[in-house]
Amino acid sequence: MKELFVILIGAMFIENFVLSKFLGICPFLGVSQKTSTALGMSGAVVFVMTLSSAATYLVNDLLLKPNDLEYLQTIAFILVIAALVQFVEIVLKKLVPPLYKALGIYLPLITTNCAVLGSALINVDPERNYSLLEAIFFGFSAGLGFTIALILFSGIRERLETSDIPESFKGMPIALIAASLVSVAFVGFAGLVIQ
C-alpha cells in the first residue's frame, strides 16, 4: 500500500504531467477555457490513461521484452493506444451510452495525446521497475494529476476573462504567462520527500 501511496502523490504533484513534465500541453491550453469542458477532458484522460497503462504494460512485457525489441516501444505504444481508444469508443457506444455521451468528443481527441503515450513510456522505464498493478495505478494517478492541472488552470482562465488585461496580452499570451506561473508553483513539490 505504501508504494501505491508514493506513486499517487508522486504522479499527482511531484512529477505532474502537465506542469513538471510538460506533457499534454495541447489539451491543457486547448480545452481549459471553461471548467465544464476541462472536467470532461480530464475524465476521458483518466479513463484512457488507466486502460492504456494496463494494455501497454502487457504488450511490453509479453511481446517486446522477450524479443529484445524495447527500442520499438514508442511506435508500438502509439499503435496500441490508438486501437484501444477506438475499441473502447465502439464498446462504450453500444454498452454504456451515458458514459459515451459524457466523454463525447474528448475520447477520439486523446487517441494520440502525448500525455497518454508519456505515461505508457514512463511506466515501462526499467529504472522504475513497476509491477502491473503499480503501472496501472501510476497511469490513474498521472491522469488525476492532469485533472488537477487542468481544473486549476481553467479556474484561472475563467477569472482572466473578466480581468483588465493589456490589449497585446489578451488571449493566448496571458494564458501562457499564467501557465508558466502555475508551473513554477508546482516546482515547489519537487522538494517533497515521501518515505
Place this chain on the structure above:
Amino acid sequence: MSIIVPVAVISGLGLFFGIGLAYASKVFEVKADERVEKIKELLPGANCGACGYTGCDGFAEAIVNEGVPSNKCPVSSKEILSAISDVMGLEEGDVSQMVARVICQGTWTNADMKYDYDGIHDCHAANQLAGGMSQCYYGCIGLGSCQHACPFGAIEMVNGLAHIIPEKCKGCGICVAECPKGIIKMVPVLTGYTVLCANHEKGGIAKKNCKVSCIGCMKCQKVCPNDAIMVKEFLAEIDFEKCVNCGKCAEVCPQSTIHDAMHERFPYEPRPKEAKA
C-alpha cells in the same frame, strides 16, 4: 535477418488490432436512425448551441429520439423547419422564428447616472456595484457584454444602450443568456409593438429614474381592443399571441415607452406631447 523480427512484431500487432477493430465494429454496431442524418443535413451546421444541445448533431438526435420540436433551432428559416417536420412526418405546425430584442430605452440621456464607473468594461462587473451605474436598476448597463457575445455582429451600442439590428439577428439567444439584467427577450420575428421597458418600480420612481420608463398607468391596457396588454407590477406586458399590431397602445402611452420596434428605426423618436385640452 534481425530486421524481420521487429517488422513481423509491429505488422502483426497492426494486423491484430485492425482485425479486432473491424470485428468489434460489427459486433457492437449501433444502428443509426437515417432520419438523424437527413435532419443533420438540413440544420445550419453552425453548432451555435442556441437550441441547448451539443451542436447540430446533438439537436438532430434529440429531434428524432426525444421528439423535441424543431423550432428550438432559432437560426433555421421557416422552410428548413418545415422540411425537418416533413422528415419526421409531422404536421408543419406553427414553427415561428424568433429574434432578440432589447426591452429598454435607457440611454445615457434618458436615464441618469448613479455614479461614475471606471472599472472593467463589462456589464457583469458593473452589475456587482449596486446594480450598475444607471439610475434605473432594471435598465441596460450599456457596457456591451451582449455586443461582445453576439457571434453575428448584430448588436450595436448607441449612447449607452444596446440595440439589436433586426436584419442581422439570427435569433440564437446567446445575448439573452449574457445580459446580467435579463432585458433582452426573444420575440416572434413579426412582433411589432413592444413595451421597451423592464422597470417594475412604481410610477413616480420609474419616471424619476428614466424619462421613457413604463409608469404602469394602465392607459394601454384600457385602450387595447384585444386585451393583449396586461399591467403587472407597474409594468405593461404585451401578449404577442393576441396582439394585432394596431398601435393604439403606442398612441396613448404618455411615456413613449411602447414602440413598433420592427418598423421604427432606432433611436426611437419620442412622440411629441399633445397639448392638453
